[in-house]
Structure formats: C-alpha cells, structure tokens
Amino acid sequence: MRHSSRLVVAFYMILAVLAGKTSGAQAASRLPGELVWAIGSDPKTFDPAQVDDQWSELVRYVTSGVLVRFNRLTQTVEPQLAESWTLSADGKTVTFKLRPGLRFSDGSGLTSRDAAWSIRHALLPASHAVVAEEFLSPGGVTVETPDLRTVIVHLPGRVIGIGKVFDEIAIEPANRPSQGRVTAGPFVVAEYRRLQYVRLRRNPYYYGRDAAGNSLPYASGIRLDILQDQEMQIRLFLRGEYDLINNLPPDYFELLKQKDSSSVRDLGPSLNTEQMWFNQAPESPLPGWEKSWFQSRAFRVAVSQAIHRDDLARIAYQGHATPAYTFISPANAAWYDRSVNAPHTDLAAARAGLADAGFHLSGNQLEDRENHPVKFSILTNAGNDARLKMATLIQQDLTALGMQINVVTLDFPALIERLMHTQDYEACLLGLANVDPDPNVMMNLWLSSSPNHQWNPSEKVPATPWEAEIDRLMKQQASSLKQAQRKIAMDRVQQIVADEQPFIYLVYPNVLLAVSPRLQGVQPAVLDPRLAWNVERLRLEGGR
Amino acid sequence: MKRAVAAMKWLTRTSAIVLLVVVGSTILVRFAPGYFSDTREMDARYADVARAEMSMEAARSGSFPHLLFSEIGGWMRGDAGQSREYGIPVLDLIGPRLRVTGSLLLRALLLSWALAVCAALVSSAGRKPSLFWQAPATLLMAIPAAAMATICLLADRGGPVLVLALLLAPRDFKFLHRTLRKAWLDPHLLQARAAGIGRARLLRAHLLPSIAPQIGALASLSIATELSGLVPVEVIFNVQGLGQLAWNAALNRDLPVLLAVTMIMALAVIASGMAIDHPDQPGEWSSI
Numbered sequence A: 001m002r003h004s005s006r007l008v009v010a011f012y013m014i015l016a017v018l019a020g021k022t023s024g025a026q027a028a029s030r031l032p033g034e035l036v037w038a039i040g041s042d043p044k045t046f047d048p049a050q051v052d053d054q055w056s057e058l059v060r061y062v063t064s065g066v067l068v069r070f071n072r073l074t075q076t077v078e079p080q081l082a083e084s085w086t087l088s089a090d091g092k093t094v095t096f097k098l099r100p101g102l103r104f105s106d107g108s109g110l111t112s113r114d115a116a117w118s119i120r121h122a123l124l125p126a127s128h129a130v131v132a133e134e135f136l137s138p139g140g141v142t143v144e145t146p147d148l149r150t151v152i153v154h155l156p157g158r159v160i161g162i163g164k165v166f167d168e169i170a171i172e173p174a175n176r177p178s179q180g181r182v183t184a185g186p187f188v189v190a191e192y193r194r195l196q197y198v199r200l201r202r203n204p205y206y207y208g209r210d211a212a213g214n215s216l217p218y219a220s221g222i223r224l225d226i227l228q229d230q231e232m233q234i235r236l237f238l239r240g241e242y243d244l245i246n247n248l249p250p251d252y253f254e255l256l257k258q259k260d261s262s263s264v265r266d267l268g269p270s271l272n273t274e275q276m277w278f279n280q281a282p283e284s285p286l287p288g289w290e291k292s293w294f295q296s297r298a299f300r301v302a303v304s305q306a307i308h309r310d311d312l313a314r315i316a317y318q319g320h321a322t323p324a325y326t327f328i329s330p331a332n333a334a335w336y337d338r339s340v341n342a343p344h345t346d347l348a349a350a351r352a353g354l355a356d357a358g359f360h361l362s363g364n365q366l367e368d369r370e371n372h373p374v375k376f377s378i379l380t381n382a383g384n385d386a387r388l389k390m391a392t393l394i395q396q397d398l399t400a401l402g403m404q405i406n407v408v409t410l411d412f413p414a415l416i417e418r419l420m421h422t423q424d425y426e427a428c429l430l431g432l433a434n435v436d437p438d439p440n441v442m443m444n445l446w447l448s449s450s451p452n453h454q455w456n457p458s459e460k461v462p463a464t465p466w467e468a469e470i471d472r473l474m475k476q477q478a479s480s481l482k483q484a485q486r487k488i489a490m491d492r493v494q495q496i497v498a499d500e501q502p503f504i505y506l507v508y509p510n511v512l513l514a515v516s517p518r519l520q521g522v523q524p525a526v527l528d529p530r531l532a533w534n535v536e537r538l539r540l541e542g543g544r
Numbered sequence B: 001m002k003r004a005v006a007a008m009k010w011l012t013r014t015s016a017i018v019l020l021v022v023v024g025s026t027i028l029v030r031f032a033p034g035y036f037s038d039t040r041e042m043d044a045r046y047a048d049v050a051r052a053e054m055s056m057e058a059a060r061s062g063s064f065p066h067l068l069f070s071e072i073g074g075w076m077r078g079d080a081g082q083s084r085e086y087g088i089p090v091l092d093l094i095g096p097r098l099r100v101t102g103s104l105l106l107r108a109l110l111l112s113w114a115l116a117v118c119a120a121l122v123s124s125a126g127r128k129p130s131l132f133w134q135a136p137a138t139l140l141m142a143i144p145a146a147a148m149a150t151i152c153l154l155a156d157r158g159g160p161v162l163v164l165a166l167l168l169a170p171r172d173f174k175f176l177h178r179t180l181r182k183a184w185l186d187p188h189l190l191q192a193r194a195a196g197i198g199r200a201r202l203l204r205a206h207l208l209p210s211i212a213p214q215i216g217a218l219a220s221l222s223i224a225t226e227l228s229g230l231v232p233v234e235v236i237f238n239v240q241g242l243g244q245l246a247w248n249a250a251l252n253r254d255l256p257v258l259l260a261v262t263m264i265m266a267l268a269v270i271a272s273g274m275a276i277d278h279p280d281q282p283g284e285w286s287s288i
Helices: A002-020 A054-063 A113-124 A130-135 A164-166 A232-237 A250-261 A286-294 A297-306 A310-315 A347-354 A385-399 A412-422 A439-446 A465-479 A483-500 B004-028 B047-061 B064-076 B090-125 B131-142 B146-153 B158-184 B187-194 B199-236 B242-251 B254-275
Strands: A035-038 A068-071 A076-079 A082-089 A093-098 A143-146 A152-153 A186-195 A197-202 A221-226 A264-270 A273-278 A319-322 A361-362 A366-367 A375-381 A402-409 A428-431 A503-515
Touching: A002 B064, A054 A402, A068 A164, A076 A082, A082 A164, A082 B131, A093 A113, A093 A164, A113 A130, A113 A143, A113 A152, A130 A164, A164 A402, A186 B158, A197 A264, A197 A375, A221 A439, A232 A412, A250 A264, A250 A385, A250 A503, A273 A297, A273 A385, A286 A297, A297 A385, A297 A503, A310 A503, A361 B004, A366 B146, A375 A385, A385 A402, A385 A428, A385 A503, A385 B004, A402 A412, A412 A428, A412 B047, A439 A465, A439 A483, A465 A483, A465 B158, B004 B064, B004 B254, B064 B254, B090 B131, B090 B158, B090 B199, B090 B242, B090 B254, B146 B158, B146 B199, B158 B187, B158 B199, B187 B199, B199 B254, B242 B254
Parallel strands: A035 A221, A375 A402, A375 A428
Antiparallel strands: A068 A076, A082 A093, A093 A152, A143 A152, A186 A197, A197 A221, A264 A503, A273 A428, A273 A503, A319 A503, A361 A366
C-alpha cells in the first residue's frame, strides 16, 4: 500500500508539472526593439494595389510610402513622399512635388517615374485595385512626369476627397512590384509565416525624421501575430507579450480595466454604427401583410420609439457606447448634424402611431388591421455578445408594444446569404464600420440602385419619393465643389433618414483600446488603424 | 492468392470510405447556407471584388455532380485545389499544419498512455478496485474536451497536450485496468505468484505479452478518440493545426480545405483500424 501511495503521489506530481505548462500561442520570440500585436487573420495579399481586406490594408498602411497621408488624428491630408501638392481650381488636376533624395528600402532612388508607374498600375483593370473605383473613371486618368520630382495627375472629372485617395496608393519601384518587400514606407515585409505571423523590419532609407532630426521609425520592426482568439490576445497582452490591442469588445475592456486600469483607453464614440432594419424588398418571400408592416413608416417609427437606446449602451456595451439617432457619429464633427430631429424613446407616441396605422391590441398581442399578430424575427450574427444582448433588450422593449420577437443568430455566411441573396428575413441587427469620415464613402449604402442598399437592394427605380430624394442629394453632394453645399445636402439626408427610419440607429460603439505602459509615442485616433496610425513614432520604453 | 484477395478487399473498402467522406463533405458544405456568400459583400469598399469571386465560384460549382467530379478529378491528378479563404493551394496550407497536429497527437498519445499504464498497473495490482483511481477517471470521462480546454484556459494552466491526454487517459486506464485485473487472475499467473515469482518478472514475461493484442486495439481506438477532441482543443488553444483549419474551413464554407482535412482524418482512422483488422493479427488471447 505504501508502495502504491508513492506511485499515486508521483502520478499526481506528473500531472501537476504538466498542468503548470501553459499553452503557448505566441508565434515567435520578440526581436530587440520590435513591436508586437495581433491581427485577426492572414492578410490576403501583400500587393498594395490588390488590397481587399482589413489586414492587408493594415500591412499596406505600415509599409507603404505614399505621396500624401490622411492624418488620422487631425483628419487632414498631409504631404509625405510629396513635399507639396496642389489641386487645380476645377478639381481635375493634381500636382505633386516629390521630396529630394527619396530612396526605396533597397537603397534605389525614388523618382516621379516610380510614382507615375504606381498610380497607373493601381488604375489598370488587371490590378483589380479597390482604390481605382474611387477615381470614378479610372480609364480616363492620365499621369505626367515633366521632371524627376514632379507628378501631374489629370482626372476626367472632379473626385471628392481626392487627396485621401492617394493615401491608398503605395509608391513602388517602377516595373518591380515586390509584395511589400521593397517599399518607401517606414517598414518592409521581412518574413511571413502563414497562419503564424507577419514580420516587418525597419526601412533604413525611410525619409522621415523627428523634430530632433532622428531618423524614423523608432521601432526596429513589427511582428503581427495572426490570432483570432480575443481571449488569448488579452492573455498575451497581460503577460506583456503584446503591446497594443486596437479593438476591444466592452466585456474584455472591463476585464482588462479590473486588472490594470492604466492600460485601457475609451476614446468615446467611434464612426461605426449599430443599426436595425426591416426587409422592405418587394420581391422578398415574406407574406404580403408583413411587407406592408415593414414598408409602413408609422410601424418603423413606432419600433424606433419603443427602443431604449440608453439601456442598450448601458447594458449591452457596459456604458462604452453612445445612443445613436443618425448615421453620422458625433465623432465626425465635420458632418454630424446636431439639429437632426429623430424619434426618441416615447412609448405612448409609439402606441398612438401604431393605432393610427391600424394596429390594435388583442389581449397582450399587437395585431394589424386584418388581425394578423405582429410577430417577426430579428437576425443577427453569432459571436458578437454585445449585439446579441442588444437584440434581447430590443425584444423586451418591443414586447411592451405587444409585438412578439424571436432573436435568431446565424454565422456570417448564412446571414449574408439571407440578407444579400435570398432576402428571406424580416429584420436584421448589424453594425456598419465606417473607415472614412467623408460621407461620400457611404454612396453605395444610400443609392437606391446599390446592392448594399440593405432594406431594399438594387432598386431599378427608387421605390419611394424619399429614396429618390436621397439619391438626388447623394449625387448632388458628390459633384458639388463647395463644402458648405455638400454639408447642406448631407444634413438633409440625415433628416430624411431620421424621419423615415429605414435604418433604426441604435448606438455608436465607443473606440476601446489597450496600450502597454511600455509603449511610447502613443496618440490614439478614432480612425483606423487607431493606435498604429503613427506607427513610425511608436517605440518601447528603453528602445532607441 | 488469399493475401491478394484480402488486399483487394481492403483497398475497395478504403476507397469506398474515402469516397463516402468526399461525397458527404461536399454535400454538407455545398448545400450549407451561405456557400455563395462572402462577408466582404457587406463592405461597400470590397463588395464588388467579393461578388466577382462569388460569381466565379457559382460558375465552378453551380452543378453538384460537376463540382463533385471536379474535386475528385483534382485529387486523382494530385491537385487538391485552391483554398477559397486563403487563395493558395490547399496542400501548401495543409503541409505545415499536418506536422503541428501530428506532433500534438503523438505527444498527447504518449502522455495519456504513460498515465493510463502507470495508473492501471498500480490499481490492478490491489485486491479490490480502488475508488482512488476509478473516481477521477470516471469524472474526467464525463467532462467534454472543450470544457476541459476552457477550464485550462481560464486557470491559465495546462495546454492542448494535457487536455487531449486527459481525454484519452481515463478511457485507456479503464480498459487497461479491466484487462490487467482479468489477466492477474489467470490460473497460471496465480500459481506463479503463489510460487513466489516476482511481480516485475510476471509482468514482463507473462502479463504484457498476453495482453499485447488488446493494447494494439486500444492504440487504434485512442487515435480515433484523439481526433474527436482535436477540433475544440485546437480552436480553444489557438493551435495552428488541422483541427483549427477544419473549423475555419467549415465557418468559411471552404470546400477544398474541408475535403482535404476530412480525407486525412478518414485515412488516419482507417490506418489505425488496420491494426485491429489485419488478418495476420492473432485473435484475442490466442497468444496465451
């Protein structure tokens, strides 16, 4: 017995030793002076012209040299490889003057010919560059290089925010595209291990210098670990293995705050919105009476009035969200219209509006004029806790009106099939990520002919007069030369949307970040890439 | 001649299983909701690119028989196709992950066997079955792999090897414990013990050789059990292996990747089953 007891003890000791070994999710060891954080999946491409996903875009941002950069903090366009740039009075000619002595990361010289080649390359149909569409008629764009430092771009028509468009065109060596391995930006792609990490190293020839004349970037490199699991990301951040987290869900924010309150930042409302909408598509396979509810303005307004947005922000986002009534966030000071008159929470008004529209209560159940009980499902995506909580709270709020709501979660592919292809859904709750403060980027959302016009996609002609008016106003702001006129047009669009409630805006989620106390030079911005927007000035304590 | 017929039978059976796996996986993924959709369709900036890719996929896999034949034809030519999610050849994606998963399974298998054999040897030597061993084994068998992995993660202790080992060890222990107890009670061993022959010598010379076939069968079952826990363990611990790849492929409706992973897993199970089914393998207790 004594012998077996010893064996038992040894057995449990083996277990204890094994249990002490934690799982290692860190993809590689940190090099001296290297910054490390996680990205959600592999970048789809390192070709800056072919970027078509969030993570490729981040790699392009931190590696590319661009003629001008849209400063994410001040929200102004600043010269970068170009020491100056001018836009002609008619808005059709952009002239860039390059800095003298520019070089690529391999030491070769950078001239206007490289810039011209890169612009033409991005505009070629074969490149399938997303940025080409922003030129509206990319085929009509011509580029001239009168000397080695001057680049002149002729546009067939005026393009809103043309400066920002050049923020997305990486200048590469002419005829030598390198998949990010030769760049004029602060970093270059040094190593890529699929599903593990992307390692970037400092570009020794980067033109940038700080106020004291020290060359930038400060960090020797960046390692972007490919890690989907946010919980693991938090653990590694707490262990000091990651230096920043660019997007924290509210519950993880609170968790980190409890452990180290100095490491988390709440920047207030983001540009993103969370909204709910009803399927108004006439060709959807819903019964006719449901279509008529959803196409009824009174019904949509009543639903909007029944929702307690303060509770959504307080409970679903643990206070890290701001109630939303329009599609432009207060964080977007230039375009936000404070005077928009939108339906606020008012249960009595909601009931009265429904009664006027022919709805009535039968016991606790709301019924329409033809005695159909008002029952519908709200679809949302699985895996987003805050969204699911919001859906549950909305379910409760609408019960007060006598509506019966089911909340259905689907994985993204199944959800998108229902929304975009079969249109077999009643209501949906999703978010919209806005990456640009200029509302012109929302053109695809608001134009009635667009497939992304969610509540009734790809309308051949506007289904309602107010949609026709939105179409007209969006086109008007896109062609207007005067900022004030654009603002008036967008204010009117905001008011129409508030009146008609095709999207019932719920909250603006706050920008929640985590920053290691060791990371210096941090100036968080609301716009992507948030903490990494000034990546060349980030460094670890004790680094150079 | 008998061997050739047996080999043909085995080959036919294996091919039929693999074909069933291919057809089953293709049906499940191709007809899963969302096969012809892409999350980028919701992003106005990338929607056009996504729609163009989806149209190409629709042209490729619009007809199910055509899709099935093209997948099988690709495999026959040694081309597993391109991943829809990553846009690279499936074999390039699978190669590095196969090594990670193989290493994880092997380490977990060794650990679980070390634990199970040690525990079974000690517990089977006692006069009565000990609750000290049986209770934790029963408890562990009742905990799903995903729950064990989550507990480890929350406690910041343990890892994928330990969880897979703890998934296997109690099952292996129970089997070994029963087998060993039965073996210890065999008349010739009782007589040998009465004659004063040492336990170690009995174990080495009589007991282990007599239960070798059962141990072989248990080893093959262990592989199948490990594979069943692979997906949750790799996903929860973020292990860049085949289980995690299969999970992502299912979520993203990445048919070529999912087909490749399921075929590898099916082949692994078939290969492990060969140990049991081999015609030359001695039958139960035949070596005594």
